[in-house]
Amino acid sequence: MRELVCIVCPRGCHMKVDDELNVSGNFCPRGASYAKAELTHPTRVVTSTVRIKGARYPRCPVKTAAPVPKERVGDVMAEIAKVEISAPVRVGDTVIEDVCGTGAAVVATRELT
Amino acid sequence: MYDLIVIGGGPAGLAAACSAWDNGLRSILIVERDRELGGILNQCIHNGFGLTRFKEELTGPEYAHRFVELLSRTGVEARTDTMVLEVTLDLRVHMTGPETGYRVEEAKSVILAMGCRERTRGAIGIPGTRPAGVFTAGAAQRYVNVEGWLPGRRVVILGSGDIGLIMARRMTMEGAKVLACVEVMPYSGGLTRNIVQCLEDFDIPLYLSHTVTDIRGGDRVEQVVVSRVDENRRPIPGTEMLFDCDTLLLSVGLIPENELSERAGVEIDPRTKGPAVYENMETSLPGVFSCGNVTHVHDLVDFVSAESERAGAAAARFVLNGPAAGEPIALQNGFGVSYTVPQRVRPGNVEKAFNVFFRVNRNFGKSEIVVSRGETDLCRFKRDRLAPGEMENITVPVKLLEGASGPITVAVREV
Numbered sequence: 425m426r427e428l429v430c431i432v433c434p435r436g437c438h439m440k441v442d443d444e445l446n447v448s449g450n451f452c453p454r455g456a457s458y459a460k461a462e463l464t465h466p467t468r469v470v471t472s473t474v475r476i477k478g479a480r481y482p483r484c485p486v487k488t489a490a491p492v493p494k495e496r497v498g499d500v501m502a503e504i505a506k507v508e509i510s511a512p513v514r515v516g517d518t519v520i521e522d523v524c525g526t527g528a529a530v531v532a533t534r535e536l537t
Numbered sequence: 538m539y540d541l542i543v544i545g546g547g548p549a550g551l552a553a554a555c556s557a558w559d560n561g562l563r564s565i566l567i568v569e570r571d572r573e574l575g576g577i578l579n580q581c582i583h584n585g586f587g588l589t590r591f592k593e594e595l596t597g598p599e600y601a602h603r604f605v606e607l608l609s610r611t612g613v614e615a616r617t618d619t620m621v622l623e624v625t626l627d628l629r630v631h632m633t634g635p636e637t638g639y640r641v642e643e644a645k646s647v648i649l650a651m652g653c654r655e656r657t658r659g660a661i662g663i664p665g666t667r668p669a670g671v672f673t674a675g676a677a678q679r680y681v682n683v684e685g686w687l688p689g690r691r692v693v694i695l696g697s698g699d700i701g702l703i704m705a706r707r708m709t710m711e712g713a714k715v716l717a718c719v720e721v722m723p724y725s726g727g728l729t730r731n732i733v734q735c736l737e738d739f740d741i742p743l744y745l746s747h748t749v750t751d752i753r754g755g756d757r758v759e760q761v762v763v764s765r766v767d768e769n770r771r772p773i774p775g776t777e778m779l780f781d782c783d784t785l786l787l788s789v790g791l792i793p794e795n796e797l798s799e800r801a802g803v804e805i806d807p808r809t810k811g812p813a814v815y816e817n818m819e820t821s822l823p824g825v826f827s828c829g830n831v832t833h834v835h836d837l838v839d840f841v842s843a844e845s846e847r848a849g850a851a852a853a854r855f856v857l858n859g860p861a862a863g864e865p866i867a868l869q870n871g872f873g874v875s876y877t878v879p880q881r882v883r884p885g886n887v888e889k890a891f892n893v894f895f896r897v898n899r900n901f902g903k904s905e906i907v908v909s910r911g912e913t914d915l916c917r918f919k920r921d922r923l924a925p926g927e928m929e930n931i932t933v934p935v936k937l938l939e940g941a942s943g944p945i946t947v948a949v950r951e952v
Binding site for chain 1: 572573579582583584585588589594596598599602681682683684685710711728729730732733734836837921922927
């Protein structure tokens with residue numbers, strides 16, 4: 425039996441998961457899938473910034489468009505740190521297509537001109 | 538003359554203006570002091586915003602962008618880089634900006650949406666020297682996420698507010714070492730999920746019932762002293778721990794920014810430090826409404842948007858249909874409750890039910906929230922747990938108020 429707090433939404437359900445991966449204490453189905461993933465192959469959406477030239481500010485916020493395996497977060501951060509883009513950029517523009525072979529794109533989260 | 542002037546172009550102001558437009562107002566002005574709309578969301582690059590409002594997990598800038606897009610489909614005018622200096626009783630708004638110069642605009646209604654600001658070292662009086670390296674968590678967030686500077690390498694965080702927790706993770710991921718998060722209260726001030734995903738995920742220790750009792754260093758922070766505190770929050774001698782660090786981040790609370798409201802003569806509730814409001818977010822001044830963090834500090838922007846949409850709709854009703862009617866009933870704190878918003882309800886102005894937002898003053902296990910009027914219990918709401926860091930929200934059917942008299946009390950009963 426494992427206990428964990430759901431991080432999917434701010435409700436923060438306190439959940440219990442047994443050895444057969446039966447989840448209890450979750451308010452919604454997202455909690456159950458989070459709990460199962462967390463105990464088998466945990467993932468995270470990575471948010472960070474990249475350098476941007478010619479914009480109002482020197483950094484543009486980005487995120488992975490899908491969750492990536494938790495153990496790859498460090499690699500993804502290192503890859504994101506290498507990138508420099510140029511203005512203008514729009515929300516959702518791809519910054520890295522398939523980051524570290526995770527299958528997830530890194531996309532801009534802010535419009536900067 | 539404008540139908541409505543909204544002061545502040547952050548999430549509260551954006552939602553309020555959109556909603557006022559949707560409810561029929563056609564001459565609306567948003568005044569924003571920053572160079573762009575979106576407010577603090579633009580530096581909150583982490584995700585988790587919008588699950589309630591958009592049923593999606595968005596980052597702060599994306600959430601702001603959604604509302605800026607909605608706004609662009611209206612005829613709302615937005616004046617950025619413009620500072621409001623004064624709002625007068627007759628609803629004249631004094632403002633100044635580099636392009637327009639000094640202007641006075643008249644309005645039929647005003648929405649206060651100025652947000653809040655962070656408490657600083659001065660507000661909590663930490664002893665010690667005054668070296669560089671002491672930042673509020675939000676200032677550090679701007680340096681890292683917008684300006685591209687890492688403000689330190691070895692960090693201690695005082696306070697467990699959400700921004701401090703988010704910055705613990707952010708600075709760790711950018712290569713800094715976060716040594717500890719120190720909280721004077723026996724419970725965390727932030728959301729449980731942030732304790733889990735920002736501290737526990739990175740093995741950052743959280744010291745509850747501890748505080749920073751000394752800051753040491755010449756030009757730059759070199760060391761902070763952390764001591765355990767007793768139940769009266771007084772440091773216990775002999776419990777000192779030393780942390781060699783170059784940075785201290787403060788996440789020790791937010792204060793609604795109400796200089797304009799106070800000067801206008803709006804009644805301020807000492808519990809929330811924001812305007813006291815009626816059920817429709819109207820302040821003590823008719824035609825002046827207040828929403829978002831200037832009213833009471835929220836945990837979630839989704840709730841700021843929802844509250845602000847109600848304020849926008851109410852401003853539209855005020856302009857189009859005239860003042861709200863009805864005798865007000867006061868709401869008061871019962872056991873375990875530290876404030877309520879609204880502070881007053883006019884049943885005649887409520888269609889079916891009204892929402893009450895409040896915070897509890899300590900952690901509770903399985904509990905009931907009991908709403909009563911005089912001696913009469915009106916309704917109860919079950920909760921598995923209650924925490925001061927998580928704002929509560931209940932919906933009270935207005936017809937329950939009939940037949941009872943006196944103020945409404947919201948209380949916690951542990952079961």
